[in-house]
Amino acid sequence: MDIKEFRVKAFEKALEKGCDNAEIYFVNGEDLSVACRNGELEKYSVSRSYGINLRVQIGNKQGYAYTEMLENPEELVARAVDNAKAVETEDVHPMQAKCIYESVPRKEYEFTTLSEKEKIALAIELEKKAIASDERINKVVSCNLVTGIMKTGLYNTLGLEAEREQDMAFSYVLPVAEENGDVKEGMAYRTGDGILDVDGCAKEAANNAIEQLGAESVPSGEYSIILKNSAAADLLEAFTPIFSAEAAQKGLSLLNGKEGEVVASDIITIIDNPMHEINPRAFDDEGVPSKAKHVVDKGVLKTLLHNLKTAKKAGVESTSNAGRSASGPIGVSPSVFYIEPGDKSFDELKNQMSNGIIINDVSGLNAGINTVSGDFSLIASGLLVENGVVVRPVEQITIASSFFELMKNIIAIGSDMKFGIPFGATIGSPSLLVKKIAVSGK
């Protein structure tokens, strides 16, 4: 059975079983992933995957069922109907009707013209160049390159037929620097056509490792810090659930009901733009046409991120932020979500800070943050700055604060915008100068 036949049968069966509406969210993709080691291809993986996520609505209730087996649509419908009957919430989740989207041409990438062999060669070259870039680099922990194409289709009994294709690529390398028994790991990544920038990526990763050699902790206390762009983006990404109207409506975000209030320093503007050129899409994961919006404008919260369900409950329009995994229910997710860059160069930020720490990296984001309370406490590493000059590397410290406090303590913003690896959402930030934060060290 092909997907179209499966779809037609599933819809027929759902309507026959008394469903008011039915929808199929179909994702299929092809990926290539390579890892190399010691100048040779070490791991190679290719895939063809697909999955069908059925949603049915009976009155105000809806249920989901997912399968990777293109047979027996009747059973899938029965499962979804069962699940709809189990649902108790009276919150209405409108289904997007047939509509016309702004045309978003599929972004053209140079990497899509590369052969498999050329991609493997690119990964091997990345490893080689990282090792060759400095004599203190003696090995690479991992060096990977991934490319893929994902096709998404959204169809429902209201006549919606929306399809999109997205190409994706990223590469990363983790070289290890060693000097006088001290071992440090560096990391750099590139996305999209950036994977062709082997020299830049190798050099950046090697530098990240080398500049940490000889790192020590600092005495505990309050410090000014510069959160470097990639670290700031990582932190922002970890805290995106606080901007979800779904979390807010459930009392799981302190931003609930704070629209119109000051939630950040007045130099902070946060934008969510699904049409942004870095990863554009015409519609969200329930088919709502994409809209760009200011989430925070000069420190004032303008809107939370909504899907059709949370928007209905709040009496507003969806912000086109429905998000879902291939198999899960519809939730809320940012699209291309970023802090608007300022006009300061990194050196200007450093001079303005004068004394403090440049935080290059934060880790432990899965453990050290709590999106409900807003608190975080994270391992960090970076560089100690005195009188505007880098004096030595720093490690084994934690920075701790609440996300809300941090947002209010930002006093300058860099111009060096950086986006993370696009997994669904793409999160970005420039470097941020933070007036003070608690640092625990020795």
Place this chain on the structure above:
Amino acid sequence: MIDKRIAQEVLDAALESGGDFSELFMEDTTGTTISMANGTVENASYKRNCGAGVRVLKGTRSAYAYTADMSRESLLWAAKAASAIIEGNDKYSAKDFMEKKYSITPSVAFSQIDNNKRIALMKQAYEAAKSYSAEISQVTVRYLDVDKNIFVCNSNGVFASDRRPRTRMAIQSVASSGTEFQTGFEGPGLGMGFEAYDKIDVCAAAIQSAKTAVTMLHAPECPSGIMPVVIDGGFGGVIFHEACGHSLEATAVAKGNSVFCGKLGQKIASDKVSAVDDGTLKGEWGTISIDDEGTPSTRNLLIENGILKNYMIDLLGSRIMNMPVTGSSRRESYEYAPTSRMTNTFILAGEDDEDEMISSMGDGIFASRMGGGSVNPITGEFNFAVSEGYLVKDGKIVSPVRGATLIGKGSQILLKIDRVGKKLWLGQGMCGSVSGSIPTNVGQPRIRVSEITVGGRG
């Protein structure tokens, strides 16, 4: 799950380009997830994952191809795609199969349970947490069950299937003062059918999550600095999982990416520490009958009285390290090639008194509930969050503290464990690594670390 002739054909096709080992992995997994907020069912979903992956090895090079389509044509595509980058002159062919069937057979299969039963349990948990205190503003409950059926065959003659049911209830309580939120989390689970809930006390777990949230709401910020820390049993074992377990996986060791490389027979922990990875425990969250390469799981003694005894080793790791496999090769699904992972990994019970280790600690922190953590296996640096902590002054618990994290290096912390309690228990988690997210148990008795860096902002 497959005809033997087709399996043979696929394995042979995968060896055609000169590989010395080929493997076919298939799975058919079904599961139900239900989520509840404020006592109301919000979502219910059913999921069936099925597909196949073909792996080809030549020496230490590995190639993998997977597909959701399990037809013969598609399996042969995967065999060809994987072998495409393998080059060799030697020609191997698959050995005759030795068929073996394994199963953790549930007393009550999830397919026999209707949603009302699941929801009734969730409501019990909700009520228990909600009624703990007026300060509990929200309780979210997530129920999940999974019935995983896997099949693996390879060119060495393995032809084995396994069934792995598991279920878990994740309860998060939020306590609110109006302007501040604090959370508590408990997620008990077992590797068995719905009969798991004869053993799991969901109300006790719910009450504990509510207690953590309310206690933390009234807690001052944790001070920072270097101090002794007592870590309670159960999920407290996440310290060992992060600080040591990951660095004992062949994934890290075989590449020389672990601080414990070349340390077999050497002292890596205090004399009081013995630890195992045990995939054979009956009905536990991390238990498997066979691993995802078809090797029966084992009780693997990792550390004995402080001496490093063994690593966790998969087939590829065993080739590089020249050591036998340990039944530790795991993957989230057919979408991942397998690698060495943990199952149920814990510090064994010792002989120290649980109360004495606090009363004799002087000033420090008692971490009674731990959150998650992470580690860099290269440097051994780890961090983990204390979700319910208490300040100890002069051997007495004086007040709760919030926002603490414990940071350090695995190689150092193991040597600083100066007390290991008598009573061992386990805690459930999902562990993420190169072969995806898999269910694992952590565990330990109550232990004390003589000094560790505590991060906080008090």
